[in-house]
Amino acid sequence: MQNNSNYKIDWKNIFSFIYETGKITDLNNYSYYFLQKLNKLIPFYAANFFLFDENEEIIESPVCLNVNNQALNAYNSYYYQIDAIREIAFNQIEPSRSTDLMDYKKWVKTEYFTDFLKKNNLYYSCGIDIHHQERLLGTISLFRDKNDNDFSLKDLLYLKLISQQCSNQLNKLFIINNLERKIQKNRHGLLEKAGQKFQLTEREKELLKLLIEGKNNQEIAQDLFISINTVKKHLSHIFNKTEVKNRTELVSLIYKVR
Structure with a gap:
């Protein structure tokens, strides 16, 4: 990313965002509320938030805002294979935006753009992958339609600034979720033994x-x-x-x- 010293950072809203998302204690609800609060900091038309397990496999269904299930299913069944941005930017540390990664004059003529992005009004995009140490925890993608302005370098800076807090919170929620699963499994075993004994x-x-x-x-x-x-x-x-x-x-x- 370029030098961001000329940007006036809205620290009040950033700290408010970090505080509010830091209060989310349920992994299943985290992605949805994170995107809702992020929309106030970085306006977008649509967004998705994928969570990954230790093998970098997607955990259940991703949370999507203004992206319908039909579009999501189409992406997961086919279009992810020809998503050039995914090939370039997936599992990277730094935030990125589509206009820096792609030559739009050529890209808007591709099958992926014309049959998927354009059809769903997803013209501009930016995103960031969330890591904890070397493990990929999640991927955040934001979209704007053609009538909106492109994402700015300031937007990318905001993604970078909040990514560390997101990393810490997600890692904590993953740990809690795994512990709860182990406890639940242990309880199930105890109940079966108690049921037989008594x-x-x-x-x-x-x-x-x-x-x-x-x-x-x-x-x-x-x-x-x-x-x-x-x-x-x-x-x-x-x-x-x-x-x-x-x-x-x-x-x-x-x-x-x-």
């Missing part, structure tokens, strides 16, 4: 699972579509089978099952 019914195991997750009787009743009295009856049966007196003793016992 001869619990399927309904009792369902209730026990929700109880271990910290839900109260009202929440358990809502999740299982049963009355609170029915919840209490099931709990009473579980207490009798496990020979405990309360929920605390029950949870402690379940985590000790071998």
